[in-house]
Amino acid sequence: MTRNHNFSAGPAVLPESVLLEAREALWDYQGSGIGIMECSHRTKLYEAVVQSARDRIRRLMKLTDDQEVLFLQGGASTQFYMVPANLLRGGRAAYIETGHWAEKAIAEGKRYGTVDVVWSGKSTGFDRVPKPSEWSVQKDTRYLHYTSNNTIYGTQFTEVLDSPVPLICDASSDVMSKPIEGSKFDLYYAGAQKNLGPSGVTVVVIRKSLFEQCDPDLPTMMRYKVHADNESMYNTPNTWGIYFLERVCAWIEGQGGLTSIEAANQRRARALYAEIDRTGFWRGMCERGSRSVMNVTFTSGNADWDTTFHTEATKHGLVGLKGHRIAGGLRASLYNAQTDAAVAALVAEMQEFERTHG
C-alpha cells in the first residue's frame, strides 16, 4: 500500500515509526502476551506508560514542580467550560478572540462570569493575531485566555503572552511544535490529535496553586484537583491515546527535542510560503507577520479553481487540503510528523496548477 501525503488539520499525520510500533503493541505489548488496548489501567505495565508520558511532557515543556500534567477526555472543547467552571466562578476573565475556537471558549466562559474580549480579529476575518500593545486586562481579572495557533484561519502567536494575571492557553494545534516555556503558563491545554497522537486525550498542565481557587462543588469529573489527586486515573483514562502520546513524545525526544522539531517545521513552512509568494497566482489568507507554521491557508482567489485544485491534488495522493468550511480556500497542515517530501509534492502540484491555469 502507498501512503498518501496527509495535510489534514486533525486528526492528522503521525510519525510512521510510531504507527508501526503501535501496530505491534496492539497485538502484543512488550512481550506481555496481551495488546496495549487490552491492558488494565490498574497494572504496573500500564502505570509505567502514564508515568513515562508525564515525565516526557515535563521534560519537553520544562515544567516546574508546582505544575501538574493531566490526561483528560472530552477534547479541548471540554476545557472551554472546565476552565471557567473551575476558575471563573462569577468573576471576570479576559479572552483574546483570534478565531473560531477562541469564540467557542468565550461562549463557554460567559456561562460562568463576566468575559472581557480584550481583542478581537473578527472584523478582518481573523487574518492576524494582535501585537502586545493592542490589548490589556483589568486588575480584577481572574485569568487571560488565548489560542496560541488558530487552526482554521492559519495564524499563530510567535511569543508566549506576557500577562499580569494567570495565563491560560489553548495550544491544541501547536503543542510541542517548538521549544515551550512551560513554566509561564498557569493552565495550558491541548487535544492530542494534531501533534501528539490520536483524538480522545487532552493534555492539561495546571499550576497547583490554582487548585485553591477552583470551585469545590463542581461535579467530580469536572474538578482538576480530583484528576490530579488520582494521577489522571480517577476513572478509566484513554489508555490507547496516552500510550500513543507517550510514543510520540519519545519520537520527539529522539529527533533531538523541540529545537530540532522547530527547525524542521520552519523549513517546511518556509518552503510552502515561498511558493505561495512566488508569483502572485497563489496568495496567503493571513497577514504575513501572523502566519502559522502549522496550518498554511492559501487560495487562488477563485473558489472554483480552489475546488479543482483540491480534487486534482487528492487524485495525486495529496489529501486533506480543503480549507475549513468557514474560512474557505485551501489549507495545508504541517504538523511535526509532516515530511519534506509531502511539502515538495504539494509545491510541485501548485506549480503545475499555475502553469495550466495562470
Ligand SMILES: Cc1ncc(COP(=O)(O)O)c(C=O)c1O
Ligand atoms: C485550537 C483548537 N482548539 C480547540 C479545538 C477543539 O478540539 P476538540 O475537537 O478536541 O474538542 C480545536 C480542533 O481542531 C482546535 O484546533
